[in-house]
Amino acid sequence: MKLDPNSNGLNRRQFLDRLAQAGIAITAACAAGFWFHDSQGPALSKNDHPNLILPDFSIDAAGHKMSIVRGEDRVATLRMALKSLGGIETFIKKGDRVLLKVNAAFASPAMLSATTHPAIITAMTQLCFSAGAASVVVTDNPINDPASCFNLTGIADAARSAGARVLLPHDDLFRPMTVKDAKLIRNWPVLYKPFADITKVIGMAPLKDHHRSGASMTMKNWYGLLGGRRNIFHQDIHNIIMELAMMVKPSLVILDATTSMMTNGPTGGSLSDLKNTNTMIVGTDQVAVDAFGASLLGKSLDELPFIGKAQAAGIGTADYHTLNPVTASI
């Protein structure tokens, strides 16, 4: 193709000059883009390990166990449930450093059952020490005003009165973590440091209705370990719960359904949202425990997809009957 230099007022020299200038400009822009491009993403600080994972706190010898104890006294049902699983000594050994992950999400009074009841925190702490635990730490990340949440729920006093240490979610306790095979928890800040020197982890959750996920139980309880603007995960709530259950392999989980929040969860606010379901569920399989909890809320597993997803991911079984749960009443 031959250019006609008279057709657009450009001669060959002018055309070549402009072509060269345009080429240089494009090359410079590309070079600048390449210069600024960060192919590695956010850099880790000197304290961050690139492949942080939480240790596996599950107890092989304990196997998959579950106990369901009915009764009005949550401390008595908790003690009986543990006894039926072989006693606290099955889970806590002399010298263990125990972390109790409670639900302290809201600065609301204990009577509203939006948070873990202080009475079982005291009881569980005492039980751990009686089995020889060297230390017990109680923690959660409520995001909004953690000090008020721990104080007004009664959790701080309950923990301290039994000798546990309350750990508030200070900045330096978080580390970016990536869960293997996860799509959501990737390089995301997690309340990691409290786990660093821990040998046993126990999740303690109240049974609640939840506007977004359908239910808040032991797996959803790990949501309180996330930092950052975690509310974006509400858009994919069932997968984030499944990934949290992949992230934490606890020694034991406790689902307190003595008084359950049947409606208007997770905050509730009124006693009329609550029902005395008078049940304490303790187990080593968080999927099975949640599957049973769903039945107390009157919800099917189809209504709570995170349970099926967790089972499919190999975290546990939704068919809790296969664990032959121990049942008792007080």
Add this chain to the structure above:
Amino acid sequence: MLRENKNNSRRQTFVSMVILSILMVIVAGIFMAQSHFNPGVLQKDELLPEPNQDLTSAPWSPHASFVPLPEGIQPFTSTEIFDARNLSDKINGKAELYLSAGFTRLTCQRFKDERATDLWMEAFVYDMGNSQNAFSVFSAQRRKDSEALGLAQHAYRTPNALFMLHGRYYVEIIASKVSGQVPEPVKMMAETFMRNTPAEAAAVNEAELFPAKELVKNSMVLISSDAFGYDGFDKIYTAEYAVDGHSLMAYLSHRRTPVEAKELTSAYTVFLLAYGGKNIAAQLPIKDARCIEILDTYEIVFSHGSYLAGIREAATIDQAQTLAIRLYHRLKEGGHEARSEQ
């Protein structure tokens, strides 16, 4: 030649302006993207929570109240304000309920009653933008077995709390304990708030359009979006009915035009059929009404003027038809008046 150069200059100027405009749009886009950052790819420090108060901090200091207070009630903590961006920091997973209904701002604070040292209460004032949005969140959370209060058209209390609608505000006052002292301070706070907060009356005229017979008291709910799992259904009013020991639901929604109401009726019908519904032949005196059997229940969908309406979860087709006809007659009688009052 001179003319050609002028033409070229104009053309070049035009092309240059276009290119510069595109570059400006790209720059603006980059700035917008930066302002809506992805928290997952930020530096760690930016992701972390704000510094927290130490648990062993000093005793509660005096605070200013965000509303005038009745005698004997004092602020216990400072005022907190949340917007759509951080509402979930306060109420976690329930934030979606408010956000989908048009939430604009939450103001909350805890107070103490000087006469009861161990009693505190927290007031939540949700500014929902308008009274319809406020009614939506009020009705969605209405507690059963509550006691109606005369201080507002939509207000009730439970053993430890008070819930009410005041213009565009949805208000919750929640006490820390149940005792003989709780109801009065909570009610006093609500009354003081109403006296000092101007607001238009929260009229819900759709309430008049539901047939009164066999209507379950206080069962009307406004669903802001995604009603019945169908994303095309927004601003749907529902009401529960108890017929021969069975419960069923009637619903209605005013749309902008009769055409829109009719089209939405058709679209919802298609949605039901796509999820396993079956068309049922029914002789109804309602033009273009559709009767569908789904999951062993019966639904009727129809439109009248600018109203979309229907029946859900009826145990028998007779129950569905009877209620549909009553609802249709109410819309014929009162539909126009209800809208003209708004």
